[in-house]
Amino acid sequence: MTEAAGRDAEHDLESRFEATISRDQRIEPRDWMPEGYRRTLIRQIAQHAHSEIIGMQPEGEWITRAPSLRRKAILFAKVQDEAGHGLYLYSAAETLGIDRAELTERLLEGRQKYSSIFNYPTLSYADVGVIGWFVDGAAICNQVPLCRSSYGPYARAMVRICKEESFHQRQGYELLMTMMRGTDAQREMVQDAVDRWWWPSLMMFGPPDDDSPNSAQSMAWKIKRHSNDELRRRFVDMTVPQAAKLGVTLPDPELRWNEERGHHDFGTPDFSELKEVISGNGPCNTERIERRRAAHEEGAWVRAAASAHAAKQAARAREEAVA
Ligand SMILES: [Fe+2]
Numbered sequence: 019m020t021e022a023a024g025r026d027a028e029h030d031l032e033s034r035f036e037a038t039i040s041r042d043q044r045i046e047p048r049d050w051m052p053e054g055y056r057r058t059l060i061r062q063i064a065q066h067a068h069s070e071i072i073g074m075q076p077e078g079e080w081i082t083r084a085p086s087l088r089r090k091a092i093l094f095a096k097v098q099d100e101a102g103h104g105l106y107l108y109s110a111a112e113t114l115g116i117d118r119a120e121l122t123e124r125l126l127e128g129r130q131k132y133s134s135i136f137n138y139p140t141l142s143y144a145d146v147g148v149i150g151w152f153v154d155g156a157a158i159c160n161q162v163p164l165c166r167s168s169y170g171p172y173a174r175a176m177v178r179i180c181k182e183e184s185f186h187q188r189q190g191y192e193l194l195m196t197m198m199r200g201t202d203a204q205r206e207m208v209q210d211a212v213d214r215w216w217w218p219s220l221m222m223f224g225p226p227d228d229d230s231p232n233s234a235q236s237m238a239w240k241i242k243r244h245s246n247d248e249l250r251r252r253f254v255d256m257t258v259p260q261a262a263k264l265g266v267t268l269p270d271p272e273l274r275w276n277e278e279r280g281h282h283d284f285g286t287p288d289f290s291e292l293k294e295v296i297s298g299n300g301p302c303n304t305e306r307i308e309r310r311r312a313a314h315e316e317g318a319w320v321r322a323a324a325s326a327h328a329a330k331q332a333a334r335a336r337e338e339a340v341a
């Protein structure tokens with residue numbers, strides 16, 4: 019093929035890709051895609067997978083200290099779901115031609131990120147409830163639109179994940195409802211947890227739109243469907259009536275209903291804190307990565323055993339095929 023013919027072929031592939039996106043159809047692993055699209059997706063899906071796995075830690079710490087068998091069973095199920103989410107997402111990333119071991123390596127070396135929210139400590143059992151309500155609630159706002167993401171395997175993984183996230187949100191809210199019907203000390207625990215998690219939860223949507231350099235391209239590719247600020251607004255509008263029903267105060271003096279806009283006005287999160295946490299200086303960053311590294315090292319024998327078993331099975335299948 020001449021150089022000009024090569025360019026034409028590439029141009030054809032690119033216009034077919036653009037046409038698929040503009041018809042709102044899905045890009046599948048077998049389809050041609052621009053390198054930037056592939057790279058952006060790998061980064062986003064990996065970051066998402068890492069968040070699910072690291073996100074098991076803050077709540078996982080409370081499994082052995084759950085106040086009743088029922089609460090332990092619920093929390094166990096929830097944390098286990100997050101492990102499952104991580105696995106679907108690593109599999110989705112692998113369809114883009116990257117190995118899961120490589121992604122884990124990048125996480126442990128700090129070359130890939132996970133959600134800033136999991137770098138905050140869980141100080142009481144009310145935190146389990148507030149994480150379910152806020153953090154899984156924010157995850158739902160972020161992820162429901164991703165069910166329509168242009169990349170097929172990611173969008174399909176998101177459908178099941180979102181169903182489970184809504185169970186997570188409800189179990190959190192139901193726990194808080196129970197605590198609010200309890201003693202004064204329990205009500206105080208809930209309010210304290212709300213005060214500590216509110217602003218970090220708003221930061222989960224990322225920097226403000228005018229400081230989010232990759233967003234425009236991701237929206238054009240329909241990887242992302244709504245801007246950070248839009249999703250943040252949606253989360254606030256959804257959460258305020260829930261807070262009123264629960265009987266807690268959200269720690270934002272600027273928070274009020276704006277009749278004209280049909281949305282709530284609210285204060286600006288401290289985005290310099292977000293930058294600090296993202297760059298590794300949050301309260302628990304070191305602890306989270308160390309724990310993840312230890313778990314990875316402790317699991318080495320499981321991976322070795324699984325590969326040995328797979329190799330044996332493949333050898334047996336080959337022998338049977340010859341016989
Ligand atoms: Fe999850």
Ligand SMILES: [Fe+2]
Nearest residue numbers: 100154183186
């Ligand atoms: Fe969740």
